Amino acid sequence: xxxxxxxxxxxxxxxxxxxxxxxxxxxxxxxxxxxxxxxxxxxxxxxxxxxxxxxxxxxxxxxxxxxxxxxxxxxxxxxxxxxxxxxxxxxxxxxxxxxxxxxxxxxxxxxxxxxxxxxxxxxxxxxxxxxxxxxxxxxxxxxxxxxxxxxxxxxxxxxxxxxxxxxxxxxxxxxxxxxxxxxxxxxxxxxxxxxxxxxxxxxxxxxxx
Amino acid sequence: xxxxxxxxxxxxxxxxxxxxxxxxxxxxxxxxxxxxxxxxxxxxxxxxxxxxxxxxxxxxxxxxxxxxxxxxxxxxxxxxxxxxxxxxxxxxxxxxxxxxxxxxxxxxxxxxxxxxxxxxxxxxxxxxxxxxxxxxxxxxxxxxxxxxxxxxxxxxxxxxxxxxxxxxxxxxxxxxxxxxxxxxxxxxxxxxxxxxxxxxxxxxxxxxx
DNA sequence: ACAAAGAATGAACAGTGATTCACTACTTGT
DNA sequence: ACAAGTAGTGAATCACTGTTCATTCTTTGT
Numbered sequence: 001x002x003x004x005x006x007x008x009x010x011x012x013x014x015x016x017x018x019x020x021x022x023x024x025x026x027x028x029x030x031x032x033x034x035x036x037x038x039x040x041x042x043x044x045x046x047x048x049x050x051x052x053x054x055x056x057x058x059x060x061x062x063x064x065x066x067x068x069x070x071x072x073x074x075x076x077x078x079x080x081x082x083x084x085x086x087x088x089x090x091x092x093x094x095x096x097x098x099x100x101x102x103x104x105x106x107x108x109x110x111x112x113x114x115x116x117x118x119x120x121x122x123x124x125x126x127x128x129x130x131x132x133x134x135x136x137x138x139x140x141x142x143x144x145x146x147x148x149x150x151x152x153x154x155x156x157x158x159x160x161x162x163x164x165x166x167x168x169x170x171x172x173x174x175x176x177x178x179x180x181x182x183x184x185x186x187x188x189x190x191x192x193x194x195x196x197x198x199x200x201x202x203x204x205x206x207x208x209x
Numbered sequence: 210x211x212x213x214x215x216x217x218x219x220x221x222x223x224x225x226x227x228x229x230x231x232x233x234x235x236x237x238x239x240x241x242x243x244x245x246x247x248x249x250x251x252x253x254x255x256x257x258x259x260x261x262x263x264x265x266x267x268x269x270x271x272x273x274x275x276x277x278x279x280x281x282x283x284x285x286x287x288x289x290x291x292x293x294x295x296x297x298x299x300x301x302x303x304x305x306x307x308x309x310x311x312x313x314x315x316x317x318x319x320x321x322x323x324x325x326x327x328x329x330x331x332x333x334x335x336x337x338x339x340x341x342x343x344x345x346x347x348x349x350x351x352x353x354x355x356x357x358x359x360x361x362x363x364x365x366x367x368x369x370x371x372x373x374x375x376x377x378x379x380x381x382x383x384x385x386x387x388x389x390x391x392x393x394x395x396x397x398x399x400x401x402x403x404x405x406x407x408x409x410x411x412x413x414x415x416x417x418x
Numbered sequence: 419a420c421a422a423a424g425a426a427t428g429a430a431c432a433g434t435g436a437t438t439c440a441c442t443a444c445t446t447g448t
Numbered sequence: 449a450c451a452a453g454t455a456g457t458g459a460a461t462c463a464c465t466g467t468t469c470a471t472t473c474t475t476t477g478t
Contacts, residue, residue: 003446003453038436048457059436115324157404164377169369195366203412212423212476247466257427268466
C-alpha cells in the first residue's frame with residue numbers, strides 16, 4: 001500500500017478550501033449570492049470548476065457555509081455592542097448604531113445576509129441567525145422593560161421592527177449607493193445612521209431623544 | 210383586399226390581453242416575479258406560449274405592465290387613506306394601518322412589489338412608485354411638522370423608515386406565514402399590525418400612543 | 419366561395435450555468 | 449522506481465427557460 005493522508009496534505013487542502021471560501025465571499029459581497037457564478041469563483045481562486053466540488057457538495061452547500069461564517073461574525077458584533085455598560089436604552093442605541101454602520105459599510109453584504117432571496121439550505125441558515133438576532137435585541141428590550149426605561153410591549157415584534165427599519169432604510173434603496181465616495185467618511189451617511197437610530201429608539205421608548 | 214381590424218376583434222384581443230395580465234398577476238401573487246414562468250402563465254391563460262409574445266414584447270415588458278397596474282392600486286389606496294379628515298398623525302396612523310393590513314393580506318404580492326429583486330425595466334417602475342409612496346408619506350409628515358404634532362425631522366428619511374419597518378416586519382419573515390388560517394380574521398395578525406403601527410407612530414412623534 | 423391579412427400555435431432553438439467524470443498529475447510508503 | 453491512492457482538471461453534459469418562426473387556423477370583404 002501507499003499514500004496515507006499526511007498532515008502537510010491536510011493543511012494544503014484546508015488552505016485551498018479557505019481560499020475558495022474567501023473568494024466566494026468576495027463575489028457575494030460584490031453582487032449577492034445569486035450572481036456569484038461557480039466559474040467566476042473558480043477563476044478568482046485559481047482552480048478548475050471541478051475542484052470546487054472536491055471541497056463542497058454543491059453550490060448551495062458552499063453558500064450555506066459562507067452564510068454561516070459571515071452571519072456569525074455579525075451576530076457576534078451585535079452581541080459585543082450590546083454588552084457595554086449602561087442602561088438598556090444606551091446599550092440598544094450602541095448596538096443599533098453598530099448594526100447600521102456595518103450594514104452601510106457593506107450594503108451588498110448586508111443585503112445578501114438579510115434580504116436576498118436564497119436557496120432553501122441557505123434560507124435555513126438565515127432562520128437560525130434571524131433567531132439569534134431576535135434573541136439579542138429581545139433580551140435587551142426585556143431588560144429595558146424591567147429597568148423601566150422602555151414601556152411594556154411585545155419584545156419579539158419590536159425587535160423585528162428594529163431590524164426591519166434599519167435594513168430597509170439602509171439596504172433597501174441600494175440605488176442611493178451610486179454616490180460612492182470611496183475615501184473616508186460621508187456626512188450623509190452619518191445623518192442617515194443618526195436619523196434611523198433615533199427613529200428606532202423613539203419607536204421603542206416613546207420619548208424624544 | 211379583405212380583413213380589416215373590426216371592433217369585435219379589437220375587443221377580443223383586449224380581453225385576451227387582460228386575461229394574460231390577470232393570470233400573470235395570479236402567478237406573481239403566488240411566488241413572485243422570478244418564479245412566474247411564461248409556460249405556466251400561458252398554461253393558466255389557456256393559450257400557447259407564442260401568443261404571449263403577440264401581446265407583449267417580452268417577459269420583462271409583461272412584468273413591467275403588471276407591476277405598474279398593481280402598484281398604482283396600492284398607491285391609490287394609501288393616498289385615499291391619507292385623505293381622511295383629522296390631524297397629520299391620525300391620517301398617517303390610518304394610512305400605515307391600511308398599508309400594513311393590505312401587505313399582510315397578500316404577503317407575496319407585497320414582497321414582489323416592494324422588495325423582490327427584479328429586472329431593470331421593472332426596477333425602473335419600482336423607482337417611480339417608491340417616489341410616489343415617499344412623496345405621500347413625506348407630505349403628511351411635513352404637514353404634521355407644520356401642525357406641530359410631529360417634531361421637526363428629515364421627512365424623507367423618516368418616510369423610508371416607515372415603509373422599511375412595515376414591509377420588513379410583515380413581509381420579511383415570509384416563513385412565519387406558514388400558520389395560514391385561510392378563513393376569517395386572525396388575532397395574531399391584528400396584534401402584529403397594532404404593534405408595528407404603534408412603533409412607527411412613536412418613532413415619528415416621539416410620544417407614547 | 420375565395421383570397422387576403424392577421425392571430426394563434428408549439429416545436430425547435432439558444433443562452434446560461436451548475437454539475438459530472440474520464441483523465442492527468444501529484445503524493446506517499448515500500 | 450514503482451504501485452496505490454488522492455487531488456485537480458475542464459470539456460462535455462444536463463436542465464432549465466425565454467424567445468422565435470414556419471405553419472395552421474380565423475376573420476373579413478367581395
